[in-house]
Amino acid sequence: MSNCAVVGINWGDEGKGRMVDLIAKDYDIVIRYQGGNNAGHTIVNEYGKFALHLIPSGIFSEGVVNVLGNGVVIDLEDLCREIDNLRAHGIRITPENLKISERATIVFPFHRALDGLEEARLKDQKYGSTLRGIAPVYSDKYQKKTVMLGELLYPEHLKAHLASILEWKNLIIHNVYGAEPYKLEDMLAWCEEFGGKLRPFLCDVPKYLYEAERAGKNIMFEAQLGALRDIDFGIFPYTSSSSSIAGYACVGAGMPGSHVDRTVGIVKAYSTCVGEGPFTAEWFGEEAENLREKGGEYGASTGRPRRVGPIDLVATRYGVQMQGATEVALTKLDVLSDYDEIEVCTAYTLNCKKIDTFPTTALLNECKPVLETVKGWHTDISKCRKKKDLPKEALDYIKYLENACECKIKYVSVGPEREAYVKL
Numbered sequence: 394m395s396n397c398a399v400v401g402i403n404w405g406d407e408g409k410g411r412m413v414d415l416i417a418k419d420y421d422i423v424i425r426y427q428g429g430n431n432a433g434h435t436i437v438n439e440y441g442k443f444a445l446h447l448i449p450s451g452i453f454s455e456g457v458v459n460v461l462g463n464g465v466v467i468d469l470e471d472l473c474r475e476i477d478n479l480r481a482h483g484i485r486i487t488p489e490n491l492k493i494s495e496r497a498t499i500v501f502p503f504h505r506a507l508d509g510l511e512e513a514r515l516k517d518q519k520y521g522s523t524l525r526g527i528a529p530v531y532s533d534k535y536q537k538k539t540v541m542l543g544e545l546l547y548p549e550h551l552k553a554h555l556a557s558i559l560e561w562k563n564l565i566i567h568n569v570y571g572a573e574p575y576k577l578e579d580m581l582a583w584c585e586e587f588g589g590k591l592r593p594f595l596c597d598v599p600k601y602l603y604e605a606e607r608a609g610k611n612i613m614f615e616a617q618l619g620a621l622r623d624i625d626f627g628i629f630p631y632t633s634s635s636s637s638i639a640g641y642a643c644v645g646a647g648m649p650g651s652h653v654d655r656t657v658g659i660v661k662a663y664s665t666c667v668g669e670g671p672f673t674a675e676w677f678g679e680e681a682e683n684l685r686e687k688g689g690e691y692g693a694s695t696g697r698p699r700r701v702g703p704i705d706l707v708a709t710r711y712g713v714q715m716q717g718a719t720e721v722a723l724t725k726l727d728v729l730s731d732y733d734e735i736e737v738c739t740a741y742t743l744n745c746k747k748i749d750t751f752p753t754t755a756l757l758n759e760c761k762p763v764l765e766t767v768k769g770w771h772t773d774i775s776k777c778r779k780k781k782d783l784p785k786e787a788l789d790y791i792k793y794l795e796n797a798c799e800c801k802i803k804y805v806s807v808g809p810e811r812e813a814y815v816k817l
Contacts, residue, residue, distance in 0.1 A: 394609045397655040398639040401619025402712035402798075404666040405637075406692070406699060407659035408724035408806060410434025413450035413615050415804075415811055416657075421610040422458045422602070423451030426645030427635040428617030429466040429500055429530070430475075431523040433692070437809040440482050447472050449615050452484060452491070460598060463496035464635060464645020466530045467542060468505075469587035476590075493591060494598035494647055495543025502583060503562055503575045504529040510570040522668075523695050531634035538562075542595055545588040555580055598647040606651060614642035614653065620712035628754045631670025639716050658718030658800065660709055662726045662790075664738075665699040667692045671757035674702040674738035674764070688728040703736040703764065706797045711751035713800045722804035723791065727813075732769035735790060738762040739797070767793055775808045780817055791817070 397420065401407045414436045417423050425447070433444035438453055445452070447467060449459040461467060476486050504526030511529075512522050522528060533539045538558050544551045556577050563574035605612065620626060622633045636645070643651045663684065666672045676684065681701050684690070690699035713721070729735055740749045741760040752760065770786035777783050783791075783805075795802045805815045 394606060395611045395655065396614070396643075396651060396653050397612070397657065398614040398616065398642045398653045399657045399659065400616040400639045400716045400718070401622075401637060402658040402660045402709055402716060402718065402721070403619045403664060403705070404621045404672075405432055405618035406665050406667060406690075407619060407661045408435075408722070409616060409659045410436045410445055410450040411724070411806065411809065411811065412657060412659055412722050412804070413613065414438060414453055415814065417451035417454040417457050417613065419611065420451065420457065420613040422460060422605060422612045423449040423615055424460040424462050424612065424642075424646040425449045425465050425615050425617065426462045426642050427464040427637060428633060429525060429527045430468050430471045431525040431527045431633070432617050434615075434617075435809070436811075438811040440484060442809075443479070443482075446475060448475055448479065448486075448491070451613065451615075452479065452486065457490065459491050460596075460602075460646070461493045461497055462598060462646040463494045464641070465494070466498045466500050466527060466534070466635075467493070468500040468525065469584065469591060473587045473590050488593045488596075491594050492596040492598060492601060493542055493594045495541060495546075495595050496598070496647070497542045498530060498534050499540045499542055499584075499588075500526045500530045501540075501580060503559075503566060503580075504533070506572065507566065507570075510566075510572060514570070523692075528634045533558075542588070542591070545584060545592055546595065551584065552577070552581060555584075602646065602648040606648065612646075612648075614639070614646055616642070619659075620715045621708060623715070626715045628670045628757060631668060631754070653717075655720070656716055656718050657803075658713055658716050658721050659724060660704075660712075660721050660794070660798070661724050662704060662729050663688070664702045664705045664708070665690050667695070667697055667699050671754065671760070672700050672702065673708070673741060673757065673760050674705045674762040675700050676702045684728070688725055703738050704794065705738040705762070706794070707738065707741055707749055707751050709794075709798045710749075713798050718800050720803040721795070721798065721800045722806070723794065723802050724806040726787065726791075726805050727773075727775045727807040729769065729790075730774055731771050734766040735769045737765050737767060737793070739765050775813060777807050777815055778812075780815055783815060
């Protein structure tokens with residue numbers, strides 16, 4: 394038995410989904426253990442191009458069981474839409490290959506509404522939310538005022554519990570924000586319309602995973618976002634509302650007594666960031682626009698243009714440490730082809746002093762990047778499949794990053810397709 398976590402090292406959008414899709418065939422179970430539909434994992438394979446928001450990226454691999462763990466927050470409507478879209482493209486989704494924890498939390502329409510109302514109230518101090526209701530629902534979860542998916546199986550209990558929650562929630566929606574309160578009958582109808590379709594997938598996931606471990610199954614944990622968006626270790630408060638750290642994987646999956654044996658940290662060959670908050674090495678103007686267009690850097694969930702810049706080795710080294718990465722997969726190296734020189738952020742200056750450790754958010758806004766350049770290459774590497782196929786300058790760049798982030802780079806992606814990678 395082997396447990397592997399595939400996690401983001403930076404701000405998210407590093408390419409975790411394409412890596413899970415690549416190596417899922419080596420595992421029996423793939424589990425999403427945190428987050429909601431506020432980020433997408435883009436995958437290109439023989440079925441087409443997909444942006445998965447909730448469904449684990451192992452769904453395309455025959456024989457792999459995909460699980461949504463208790464740490465995930467689930468918009469029933471969006472999950473149903475995602476299942477329908479995948480089925481329309483010939484992807485088989487049944488209770489045998491998709492299981493949803495009865496302990497996972499439901500994201501209601503009023504959570505989405507509250508997300509938008511709060512961002513509007515914050516105005517120019519907003520957090521850059523995706524407006525999917527993620528912060529409100531996690532906040533409610535830790536106030537013990539949410540509904541678990543398992544409650545969909547018990548209509549009378551659900552009605553009474555939801556009525557109690559709505560009585561409290563409407564006080565905030567109406568009295569604080571001045572918006573229209575939500576009606577119990579409407580929310581119950583919403584649960585029936587979409588939750589009814591999901592009931593067959595509900596599962597006692599801790600029991601299922603306990604038995605799978607005893608049977609020696611290989612299990613993969615799939616994270617959403619990256620270390621710098623982690624609620625505890627990220628650029629707070631410009632983070633997500635859950636723990637994207639590999640150390641939380643077993644808890645959020647439903648097997649808290651277990652551990653992770655292998656952690657694959659995903660790093661993009663340059664830096665990108667969606668949303669607000671400090672982004673020390675950010676590029677602007679034509680330089681940024683050229684990289685954004687070349688890399689197709691637009692959010693998979695929202696379509697928002699991603700902020701871009703050179704790879705930030707201070708942030709990357711920190712992310713590797715926080716994730717406990719045992720190996721790194723470097724993605725989108727092909728995007729950097731045709732640069733004479735490639736810029737790299739090697740350190741920060743803070744109060745006129747050079748630092749190479751990642752500081753807290755309060756200090757990040759005062760940091761300036763220390764930039765160096767390495768030699769680029771003018772070779773199309775998208776067809777490379779072996780180490781010897783890569784130009785010397787590309788291999789030098791990989792080795793430079795490997796030494797700087799203090800972790801072995803084992804995979805390099807040279808295109809969005811599943812097979813477009815080099816194993817080192």
